[in-house]
Amino acid sequence: MLQIEHLVKRHGARTVLDRVDLEARPGRVTAFLGPNGAGKSSTLRVLLGLDRPDGGRALVAGRPYRELADPARVIGAMLDGSGAHRSRRARHHLAWIARAGGIDPRRVDEVLEQVGLADAARTRVGRFSLGMGQRLGLAAALLGEPEALVLDEPVNGLDPEGIRWIRGLLRGHADDGGTVLLSSHLMSEVAGIADDLVVIAGGRVVASGPIADVTRGYENLEDAFFALTGGSEGMR
Numbered sequence: 001m002l003q004i005e006h007l008v009k010r011h012g013a014r015t016v017l018d019r020v021d022l023e024a025r026p027g028r029v030t031a032f033l034g035p036n037g038a039g040k041s042s043t044l045r046v047l048l049g050l051d052r053p054d055g056g057r058a059l060v061a062g063r064p065y066r067e068l069a070d071p072a073r074v075i076g077a078m079l080d081g082s083g084a085h086r087s088r089r090a091r092h093h094l095a096w097i098a099r100a101g102g103i104d105p106r107r108v109d110e111v112l113e114q115v116g117l118a119d120a121a122r123t124r125v126g127r128f129s130l131g132m133g134q135r136l137g138l139a140a141a142l143l144g145e146p147e148a149l150v151l152d153e154p155v156n157g158l159d160p161e162g163i164r165w166i167r168g169l170l171r172g173h174a175d176d177g178g179t180v181l182l183s184s185h186l187m188s189e190v191a192g193i194a195d196d197l198v199v200i201a202g203g204r205v206v207a208s209g210p211i212a213d214v215t216r217g218y219e220n221l222e223d224a225f226f227a228l229t230g231g232s233e234g235m236r
């Protein structure tokens with residue numbers, strides 16, 4: 001469903017993505033894991049058509065994002081929390097996105113209910129906690145009932161109950177045949193949810209595969225993460 005092949009991205013003389021390969025398949029939760037600055041957001045930006053690659057390609061259901069006829073129904077994304085202006089009410093923000101995407105406005109109340117924000121539908125986003133903002137961002141991603149969900153650090157700011165809830169939601173999406181790709185800088189955050197891992201450090205994929213394969217031979221998940229990513233804090 002999501003396929004990234006030999007992706008290269010440069011900023012000036014600096015190579016921030018160096019032939020990144022990643023695949024996220026239907027029915028599975030794929031975690032894109034790496035320390036701060038490793039290249040996760042840069043990869044997701046290219047996947048979502050927000051940035052152009054300098055080499056390689058990123059495909060959503062077989063096509064570059066920019067060539068999708070109806071992107072909101074194919075892939076839903078949350079890159080930067082709620083993505084809503086502080087002065088907007090939650091429901092108005094979602095209605096605006098629905099209108100832009102040609103999505104049935106009745107979906108707005110459905111997704112607010114689904115993410116647990118029904119009671120906050122008329123609250124201005126500026127009054128939201130970080131966790132509520134994450135829920136609103138997820139609601140926006142779910143609006144078009146997309147097959148794939150792409151989420152950049154979705155558990156940031158969520159309390160333990162919120163983390164449990166989002167895990168259930170993402171697991172359910174994958175179990176229903178959907179594709180889930182989420183990024184994180186903490187192995188512990190994805191351990192209970194991911195089926196597959198793609199580990200990136202310094203712009204390069206250093207390990208990928210089913211979680212049991214990637215972590216085999218290490219004492220625990222943290223050891224695996226530090227061993228795989230150690231010593232590469234961004235590319236020079």
Ligand SMILES: Nc1ncnc2c1ncn2[C@@H]1O[C@H](COP(=O)(O)OP(=O)(O)OP(=O)(O)O)[C@@H](O)[C@H]1O
Nearest residue numbers: 011016034035036037038039040041042043185234
């Ligand atoms: N527009 C830009 N110009 C120059 N360098 C950039 C630009 N965007 C990203 N970078 C650099 O590319 C590298 C990868 O950044 P990226 O945001 O993709 O990492 P990340 O893995 O998502 O980390 P984080 O969790 O901190 O967001 C970083 O070193 C960053 O400084």
